Amino acid sequence: MTRNDKVIILGEDVGVNGGVFRATDGLYQEFGPNRVIDTPLAESGIIGVSIGMALYGLRPVPEIQFMDFIYPGFDQIQSELAKFRYRSGGQFTTPVVIRTPYGGGIRGGHYHSQSTEAFFAHTPGLKVVIPATPYDAKGLLTAAMRDPDPVIFLEPKKIYRTVRGDVPNEEYTVPIGKANIAREGNDVVVFAYGTMLHVAMEAAELAAAKSINVEVVDIRTIIPFDIETIMNSVKKTGRVVILHEACKTCGFGAEIAAQIAERCILNLKAPILRVAGFDVPFPYVLEDEYLPNATRVLAAIEKVYNF
Amino acid sequence: MEPEISKDELKRLYRVMALTRNLDTRGSQLQRQGRIGFYIGSLGQEAAHIGSAYALKPEDWVFPAYREIGSMLLRGITLNQLLDQYFANAEDVQNGRQVTNLFGIKTVNYVTGSAPIATQIPHAVGTALAAKLRGDPIVTLTYFGDGATSENDFHTGMNFAGVYKTPTVFFCLNNHWAISLPVERQTASETIAIKAQAYGFEGIRVDGNDILAVYQTTKNAVEKARKGGGPTLIEAVTYRMGPHSTSDDPKRYRTEQELEEWQKRDPLVRFRKYLERKGMWSEADEKKTQHETNREIDEAVQHAEKLPKPALETLFTDVYAEMPWNLEEQLRQLREEKRQGDDN
Numbered sequence: 001m002t003r004n005d006k007v008i009i010l011g012e013d014v015g016v017n018g019g020v021f022r023a024t025d026g027l028y029q030e031f032g033p034n035r036v037i038d039t040p041l042a043e044s045g046i047i048g049v050s051i052g053m054a055l056y057g058l059r060p061v062p063e064i065q066f067m068d069f070i071y072p073g074f075d076q077i078q079s080e081l082a083k084f085r086y087r088s089g090g091q092f093t094t095p096v097v098i099r100t101p102y103g104g105g106i107r108g109g110h111y112h113s114q115s116t117e118a119f120f121a122h123t124p125g126l127k128v129v130i131p132a133t134p135y136d137a138k139g140l141l142t143a144a145m146r147d148p149d150p151v152i153f154l155e156p157k158k159i160y161r162t163v164r165g166d167v168p169n170e171e172y173t174v175p176i177g178k179a180n181i182a183r184e185g186n187d188v189v190v191f192a193y194g195t196m197l198h199v200a201m202e203a204a205e206l207a208a209a210k211s212i213n214v215e216v217v218d219i220r221t222i223i224p225f226d227i228e229t230i231m232n233s234v235k236k237t238g239r240v241v242i243l244h245e246a247c248k249t250c251g252f253g254a255e256i257a258a259q260i261a262e263r264c265i266l267n268l269k270a271p272i273l274r275v276a277g278f279d280v281p282f283p284y285v286l287e288d289e290y291l292p293n294a295t296r297v298l299a300a301i302e303k304v305y306n307f
Numbered sequence: 308m309e310p311e312i313s314k315d316e317l318k319r320l321y322r323v324m325a326l327t328r329n330l331d332t333r334g335s336q337l338q339r340q341g342r343i344g345f346y347i348g349s350l351g352q353e354a355a356h357i358g359s360a361y362a363l364k365p366e367d368w369v370f371p372a373y374r375e376i377g378s379m380l381l382r383g384i385t386l387n388q389l390l391d392q393y394f395a396n397a398e399d400v401q402n403g404r405q406v407t408n409l410f411g412i413k414t415v416n417y418v419t420g421s422a423p424i425a426t427q428i429p430h431a432v433g434t435a436l437a438a439k440l441r442g443d444p445i446v447t448l449t450y451f452g453d454g455a456t457s458e459n460d461f462h463t464g465m466n467f468a469g470v471y472k473t474p475t476v477f478f479c480l481n482n483h484w485a486i487s488l489p490v491e492r493q494t495a496s497e498t499i500a501i502k503a504q505a506y507g508f509e510g511i512r513v514d515g516n517d518i519l520a521v522y523q524t525t526k527n528a529v530e531k532a533r534k535g536g537g538p539t540l541i542e543a544v545t546y547r548m549g550p551h552s553t554s555d556d557p558k559r560y561r562t563e564q565e566l567e568e569w570q571k572r573d574p575l576v577r578f579r580k581y582l583e584r585k586g587m588w589s590e591a592d593e594k595k596t597q598h599e600t601n602r603e604i605d606e607a608v609q610h611a612e613k614l615p616k617p618a619l620e621t622l623f624t625d626v627y628a629e630m631p632w633n634l635e636e637q638l639r640q641l642r643e644e645k646r647q648g649d650d651n
């Protein structure tokens with residue numbers, strides 16, 4: 001924001017209050033009410049107004065308080081944000097970065113927990129980015145804010161407070177579209193992103209105790225996803241577990257599985273397994289049963305390993 | 308009350324109205340003849356959108372719906388650009404990606420429209436807010452119909468504009484029909500204009516078939532907005548004299564009698580009579596204008612119809628600034644499919 005005075009933050013409670021998760025804490029005080037704008041409570045307005053600002057050449061970074069509340073703005077995202085460049089033949093562009101906390105693990109019930117990245121991944125024209133570490137959060141957000149295309153930036157809300165990591169003060173970017181090999185291994189690969197990366201790492205530790213050498217790949221960018229890194233890990237291990245907290249049917253894991261099946265089915269030594277949320281609305285009291293945990297992931301790892 | 312517009316400018320406005328009317332007629336014909344896929348016209352609404360667009364400066368921005376064809380012509384979008392879009396050919400700046408009249412040209416600040424109703428309204432507010440934050444003295448104007456006032460984005464846009472006092476003119480063309488539904492089925496409000504009260508700014512109702520009244524009303528709103536006075540909602544009362552689109556038959560839901568009543572208030576005829584009474588327009592002027600505008604349309608049609616379809620790769624370009632790997636792969640597959648098709 002210091003580097004580019006065209007960057008504008010807007011959303012509900014993002015100003016004086018610094019955001020309900022404190023993501024914009026201190027920015028109002030530093031940059032003032034013309035750069036950090038509290039808005040009326042209307043998601044289609046936040047996103048629609050951001051589009052108008054981007055058309056004028058600004059770099060709006062709207063916040064939607066919870067991903068569960070983004071749907072009044074879905075028409076703006078799907079029909080407008082994602083299509084402006086295409087429908088205008090490249091004349092009008094809308095480089096908006098929509099930040100929104102997603103996912104479970106905070107006892108939030110249906111409406112503060114969902115993980116619906118697949119809706120956005122199914123819309124050509126959008127990029128969908130999901131950091132899993134503090135370092136990547138800064139680097140990917142900086143990259144998103146410099147990207148010429150609209151980005152849906154999903155922040156795993158459980159790890160706002162539970163995961164700590166060093167973040168350099170100086171500026172840097174983490175490239176959009178590149179996965180990260182979070183742990184190297186030869187026997188089984190687990191593909192994960194967001195909060196589930198940490199579950200995958202925990203499961204990999206448990207597997208190591210059983211002498212199963214697990215590779216963990218942090219997908220980081222859902223669209224466009226890093227097909228090269230994915231395929232390399234599949235070829236290396238031949239055994240695949242895909243992990244996400246979104247419900248299983250038509251989740252993003254289905255896309256990864258289909259890509260693997262299309263490209264390197266002969267490299268597989270076992271069926272591809274998915275560990276995902278159940279196909280139910282996100283629960284409240286049975287959240288721990290719903291969310292994939294290390295035990296469940298370990299079971300899948302063992303199943304493909306022993307196939 | 309007559310606005311201060313020079314004789315030459317009045318004649319120019321009439322000419323744009325006549326050109327728009329003739330273009331609409333031709334567009335529908337071309338569709339009926341199977342030469343273009345679809346047409347959606349502005350028949351009967353010329354005064355409302357041309358008069359309002361005339362109140363703007365070139366640096367102002369327009370966020371259209373799709374039935375404001377004359378406002379495109381007035382702002383400098385050319386017949387060639389439009390006909391290339393109608394024929395969706397290789398010179399269409401949008402690469403044949405949208406149906407007829409969903410169009411825009413950046414260099415004249417006319418934003419490319421879309422088919423979902425009212426989605427452009429918050430954009431007009433966002434651009435106005437951006438300009439206000441940057442200290443640029445520009446105004447945004449957005450067009451929409453009576454049906455759009457039922458949509459979320461109408462209310463959201465109006466609300467944001469009221470809260471931030473943005474320099475925005477909300478221009479509703481109340482043409483009485485949203486496809487088959489009369490305006491009474493959209494709202495129980497006495498007028499659309501009074502809805503502005505709820506958002507804390509002024510709403511005005513104007514005879515949308517009187518181009519001079521439309522111009523003056525819009526000019527006042529635009530000047531107020533430019534001076535920091537905030538938004539205005541204008542309801543221009545007009546009538547959709549044609550079908551919703553070439554896919555629609557209005558005989559199914561409205562009476563011939565109603566149409567005939569409104570034909571008596573045809574905005575084009577009204578303005579021509581005004582010019583005639585002022586001694587600015589003659590039978591010869593009319594003949595010449597009809598002849599010239601139709602010839603210009605003929606030329607643009609002939610040019611556009613000769614051109615080939617957009618290139619294959621335009622299916623994949625402009626989705627993103629740079630083509631990602633999956634689109635490159637799909638383009639390669641399509642090219643291969645075409646090559647094999649040619650070999651067979």
